[in-house]
Amino acid sequence: MTDDILRMRGITKTFPGVKALQNVNLSVRRGEIHAICGENGAGKSTLMKVLSGVYPHGSYDGEIFFDGDPCHFSDIRDSEQRGIVIIHQELALCAHLSIAENIFLGNERAARGMIDWNRTNHEASALLARVGLRENPVTPVADIGVGKQQLVEIAKALSKEVRLLILDEPTAALNDEDSAHLLDLLRGLRDQGITCVIISHKLNEIAAIADSISIVRDGRMIETLDMKSGEVTEDRIIAGMVGRDLEHRFPPHEPNIGEEALRIEDWTVHSPTQRGRVVVSGANLSVRRGEIVGLAGLMGAGRTELAMSVFGRAYGTGISGRVYRDGRQVEIRTVGDAIKHGIAYATEDRKRYGLNLIEDIKRNVSAANLFKLARRGWVNENEEYRVAEDFRKSMNIKAPSVLSVTGKLSGGNQQKVVLSKWIFSDADVLILDEPTRGIDVGAKYEIYTIINRLADEGKAVLVISSELPELLGLCDRIYALSAGRVTGEVRREDATQERLMQYMTKVQE
Incomplete structure (x- = not known):
């Protein structure tokens, strides 16, 4: 018997007007963690949906062999019966059902037409222990965090006697601690003989966990690399993903820094849910026109x-301190006040708070400044279309039309729509919270180029990022936060990861 548990040969998948996969071959060895990397839209998720039966046999060309046997899956249940289970990036859990109910949903533990709740909860407890989740199985899924929900999904997969586990961006929404726990769990599953296929943009995690990496670009399989050789670097992977060498991950930029645009002094914020807890304490920072300033901090730093x-006090209670715009103190008590004073905030969760995913690009771009397009209370839709089309071209939003539904765009293109919305609001102070989260390396470079262009246009940009290399490569100055306090300020020429980490972990007296 071959060492390959999975072989996919000549897989071609076509959607109307688009060839998503072109003659793709993939082999996965038994008992390994196999990573699939590629830019957004490269075809990674489509390939896994073909494998798992989301796209049934007959809707694509090519062959699938699992354990040497040809497979023709008509739906997900078919693939799961063979032990192939996929966990999508958007978790498929019912928030108001219990953990145990979610684990066995569609696979209930029943006798004589009645669910055996004792058996259900007992078996769920055993599966939770196996994935390292210490929760009562009767706890509603809505009451646990995203990291624990991901573990519930894996427990659900184990309940189906999984042999090949597919995870699509499993750590995209997790903090560092939850991500590390999940990666350790995958190593443990590998040691138990379960083969894992993982799709991820986080190359540092891939390098740490994968035994092999397959690179997909423009619907084609470019190559498969053996990580055990010790010769595969992140730059090598990136070159395969984007089709060119990236000598610099960040575009060159010479800042032209002007007058101060925003300054906050002695800014203190209390938690809206935990009485007496100070989330931000006496913070002071400033941003000048033409300057890109970074904000670094560990999870929970504030x-x-x-x-x-x-x-506009979109978070917190008991807020005190002063805000200055162009040297003049201003009162900002609502989001409307912030927009009126030229301040924009691009949220870290663009899908939930930054965009209306069921609306088109046009409506999303105009959302923050409809008054600019209105005459006598009516929006000029022709002007709205023209404005959105101008942004589609200038921001290189990859969509056939501004009438395209925003939820169908890749992460990078969604982020460009968010930026377009706030630029159209006439903001000249832009606060960008994790602007490249969930975005592939090629799209990141485009976002960095846009941020540089905004600074060159005289806007003041404040970038929040969990990736220190991103802050070091992009920012002119960086502030560090620890436990809600500003603990350091470093200029670009003096900044290192080690120095920032010292400030980020500094204990206040």
Whole structure:
């Protein structure tokens, strides 16, 4: 018997007007963690949907062999019966059902037409212990965090006697601690003989966990690399993903820094849910026109809370301190006040808070400044279309039309729509919270180019990022936060990851 548990040969998948996969071959060895990398739209998820039966046999060309046997899956249940289970990036859990109910949903533990709740909860507890989740199985899924929900999905897969586990961007929404726990769990599953296929943009995690990496570009399989050789670098992977060498991951930029645009002084914010807890304490920072300033901090440091509280008190209670725009103190008590004073906040969760995913590009671009397009209370739709089309071209939003539904765009293109919306609001202070989260390396370069262009146009840009290399490569100055306090300020020429980490972990007296 071959060492390959999976072989896909000549897989071609076509959608109307688009060839998503072109003659793709993929082999996965038994008992390994096999990563699939590629830019957004490269075909990674489509390939896995073909494998798992989301796209049934007959809707694509090519062959699938699992354990040496040819497979013709008509739906997901077919593939699951063979032990192939896929966990999508958007978790398929019912929030108001219990953990146990979610684990066995569609696979209930029943006798004589009645669910055996004792058996259900007992078996669920055993599966939760196997994935390292210490939760009561009767707890509603809505009451646990995203990291724990991901573990529930894996427990659900284990309940189906999974042999090949496919995970699509499993750590995209997780913090560092939850991500590390999940990667350790995958190593443990590998040691138990379960083969894993993981799709991820996080190359550092891929390098740490994968035994092999397959690179997909423009619907074609470019190559498969053996990580055990020790010769595969992140730059090598990136070159395969984008089709060219990236000598610099960040576009060159010479800043032209002007007058101060935003300054906050002695800014303090209390938690809206935990009485007496100070989330941001006495923070001071400033941003000048033409300057890109970074905000670094570990999870829970208060970066997003600081940004949202400045943006019209969108977060927090008991807020005190002063905000200055162009040297003049202003009162900003609502989001409307913030927009009126030229301050924009691009949220870290663009899908939930930054965009209307069921609306088109045109409506999303105009959303923050409809008054600019209105005459006597009516929106000029021709002008709205023209404005959105201008942004589609200038921001290189890859969509056939501004009437395209925003939820169908890739992460990078969705982020460009978010930026377009806030630029159209006439903001000249832009707070960008995790602007490249969930975006592939090629699209990141485009976002960095747009940020540089905004600075060159005289806008003041504040970038919040969990990736220190991103802040070091993009920003002219960087502030560090620790436990809600600004603990350091470093200029580009003096900044290193080690120095920032010292400030980010600094204990206040």
